[in-house]
Amino acid sequence: GIQVEQSPPDLILQEGANSTLRCNFSDSVNNLQWFHQNPWGQLINLFYIPSGTKQNGRLSATTVATERYSLLYISSSQTTDSGVYFCAVVNKLVFGQGTRLTINP
Amino acid sequence: DADVTQTPRNRITKTGKRIMLECSQTKGHDRMYWYRQDPGLGLRLIYYSFDVKDINKGEISDGYSVSRQAQAKFSLSLESAIPNQTALYFCATSDPVATSGDTQYFGPGTRLTVL
Numbered sequence: 558g559i560q561v562e563q564s565p566p567d568l569i570l571q572e573g574a575n576s577t578l579r580c581n582f583s584d585s586v587n588n589l590q591w592f593h594q595n596p597w598g599q600l601i602n603l604f605y606i607p608s609g610t611k612q613n614g615r616l617s618a619t620t621v622a623t624e625r626y627s628l629l630y631i632s633s634s635q636t637t638d639s640g641v642y643f644c645a646v647v648n649k650l651v652f653g654q655g656t657r658l659t660i661n662p
Numbered sequence: 663d664a665d666v667t668q669t670p671r672n673r674i675t676k677t678g679k680r681i682m683l684e685c686s687q688t689k690g691h692d693r694m695y696w697y698r699q700d701p702g703l704g705l706r707l708i709y710y711s712f713d714v715k716d717i718n719k720g721e722i723s724d725g726y727s728v729s730r731q732a733q734a735k736f737s738l739s740l741e742s743a744i745p746n747q748t749a750l751y752f753c754a755t756s757d758p759v760a761t762s763g764d765t766q767y768f769g770p771g772t773r774l775t776v777l
Binding site: 600655 | 703
């Protein structure tokens, strides 16, 4: 089946820093989704992005389906951005292992 | 009110007990899913249902069963709970014909502990 790999597994930054999270997938996809799991365990939809680029405030995402990767950008990080970020290949119902982001004040 | 609800939110049970986790949604979506999450890991699919008459096994269905009672309700059962089923369980819904595609919407999760 399809493999979904996220990197880095852990990322620790100071408040105000920018970050890039990567999601590689081993097969063609027709939809990809990014989620944020907050420290209380709640899963929050960030982007549904099968291709192209989307932006929502300080967050943006880009998927290059032909090259089988997606990137999540977080600018001017805040402590509330802490948590685990997952990408998922929705049409295959497969999630990556996540990137744990810690933003220190 | 939340669009996807799960009950109970927390449950502690003993090995061998039968447990049912319930999921309800008010989003009007046909597709519903059950996932489990183990510490430090991503979500793994247990079962999914694309409509009331459709039930499919996911990656890790052994030891679990499901019931789709109505479009809005999808229950997960552990017939005889064992300690390695201790995990966080999520229900999700999606609508493939929506403008946002098959975006998954998650419930708040049920934390299950099997002693």
